[in-house]
């Protein structure tokens with residue numbers, strides 16, 4: 437769609453530090469440190485708290501006018517010392533912001549001052565200026581910084597598989613772990629927020645929650661059988677780095693949502709680990725097919741609009757087509773190398789034209805929907821007003837979901853997650869406009 441505006445209105449994307457924090461909070465005993473003004477840490481914290489309903493520790497170097505003129509090195513050094521002394525983390529995940537990148541702070545040089553410190557706190561530095569890229573770029577840069585700094589080849593194959601998750605929910609990570617466990621594969625999850633962002637209540641609250649990827653595990657990624665990044669846009673850089681430097685084979689995507697994509701994920705796991713397909717997984721696949729048959733008469737021909745992160749949108753578009761729906765619009769704010777190609781492939785395969793809005797925003801989606809029409813919208817909470825305006829249900833997936841509780845707990849990935857997504861979409865349609873005459877036609 438040709439872009440005639442000079443401004444972006446309501447884009448389904450966030451800034452790079454949010455993605456970098458998403459990566460860092462999945463590492464055990466890691467404190468994210470935002471090198472920028474206070475707002476650059478408050479805004480991500482606000483979004484994490486309302487999505488995960490968990491408190492989250494994010495430190496800031498709190499730059500102000502004088503740092504903008506003289507540089508932020510003094511603040512960064514003071515912040516690292518404060519975090520070390522007060523929190524005693526194993527890692528500090530530093531990320532830059534629009535301000536610190538614009539004034540030109542060389543973070544890697546500044547943190548050399550800590551090279552001779554006796555403690556064993558690892559400092560990771562990711563460059564995450566928000567005037568380029570999105571939260572996905574930030575995630576990609578932070579995971580790459582983690583493996584660049586820590587990965588170390590010890591010459592002994594660990595027989596594990598690296599899984600780079602991207603910005604997915606704890607429910608999805610648990611489902612991926614469940615599948616790998618059935619196949620009998622040990623894994624290193626990069627990075628694992630399944631426990632760090634879904635913790636039991638504890639008194640007194642510990643500095644660091646249980647779980648998360650351990651520093652030693654990140655070091656061990658160089659000795660794995662392979663790396664599967666569940667999304668090429670988010671995590672591809674780290675996977676390619678491990679392949680280039682340590683000859684760990686990399687597979688990028690697709691996101692395992694729906695039948696075809698989950699099959700591809702399973703095949704990739706089996707190929708890299710040389711395992712047979714387990715019966716239990718075949719059964720779970722069969723249950724997904726059965727669920728699709730059960731709801732086919734409700735979903736057949738239903739027009740769906742889908743927005744969010746490109747890899748997830750592309751996977752849901754394919755799954756919607758598999759389920760007999762007509763995905764009419766696919767919208768993302770982030771440019772992805774394979775997004776349009778994959779959507780076009782689905783459109784051709786299922787003979788259903790899909791309007792592609794790439795590097796776009798929800799204003800454009802709203803306008804297109806006035807012509808295209810849709811019976812269900814799938815995306816995060818930012819689509820609420822569009823859904824209300826078109827009088828259609830919004831099925832909430834992705835990040836952030838702040839106007840419903842518990843979304844992060846449940847998967848949409850894998851065979852089980854796909855069943856959950858299918859049920860959500862079907863129930864939303866039934867709930868919204870249940871007309872037995874129409875629905876059973």
Ligand code: SF4
Pocket residue numbers: 451452453472475476477479532533534535566567
């Ligand atoms: S100033 Fe830049 S880095 Fe900070 S919150 Fe805004 S967009 Fe994000």
